[in-house]
Amino acid sequence: MKKIIALYGLAAAGKTTQAELLAKKYGFYQFGMGDRLRAEINSGSELGKKIADTVASGLLVSDDLITQVLQNIQEPAKKDGIIFDGFPRMIPQAKLLDKILEEAELELDLLILLDITIEEAEKRIANRAEMTGRSDDKDKAVVNNRLEVFRQESQPLIAYYQEKGKFVKIDGSKNIEEVFAEIERNL
Numbered sequence: 001m002k003k004i005i006a007l008y009g010l011a012a013a014g015k016t017t018q019a020e021l022l023a024k025k026y027g028f029y030q031f032g033m034g035d036r037l038r039a040e041i042n043s044g045s046e047l048g049k050k051i052a053d054t055v056a057s058g059l060l061v062s063d064d065l066i067t068q069v070l071q072n073i074q075e076p077a078k079k080d081g082i083i084f085d086g087f088p089r090m091i092p093q094a095k096l097l098d099k100i101l102e103e104a105e106l107e108l109d110l111l112i113l114l115d116i117t118i119e120e121a122e123k124r125i126a127n128r129a130e131m132t133g134r135s136d137d138k139d140k141a142v143v144n145n146r147l148e149v150f151r152q153e154s155q156p157l158i159a160y161y162q163e164k165g166k167f168v169k170i171d172g173s174k175n176i177e178e179v180f181a182e183i184e185r186n187l
């Protein structure tokens, strides 16, 4: 069974929802980068202050600051696997993750793309904005930045994992249970 997995996809593709299900069912350690960044910002730390403007704008936080956030990770050794959600999002992060895992004598088994259209992402983000009040979901310009970042970074990132035979694309437009079942078929 594949036990070190990363979920990738457009904003609102369902990454965190599926990561939570995997963590619950299989005892995986869950690492959601967006959630970590928001927690760091809410803590009011110096690092959080440096991150806040970038997250508010929908652009990607710099590698240097991402590295600092990663240094705060607890040792996940006792868990049965790891599910990354929203990380890596670009090639330098993929290389950083390779290095971190290698140091722990681990390696990523699979990057799973939860594939949805831009129209579906926009619809889901608008719904989520009403439900959770996330400020980066409410502002059209910020949403567009996030969609544009994906457009720019996704092809190289996907190619990086395809070359290693560690990439799979799943239809993320189906309902939560169907997407989860499809993920399980690929583990």
Ligand code: AMP
Binding pocket: 011, 012, 033, 034, 035, 037, 054, 055, 056, 057, 058, 059, 060, 061, 062, 066, 085, 086, 087, 088, 089, 093, 136, 146
């Ligand atoms: P998410 O919760 O995954 O939608 O991420 C929210 C925001 O956090 C993104 O728009 C970025 O500003 C930032 N972010 C999340 N993941 C990353 C990452 N891997 N690298 C850089 N910035 C990130």
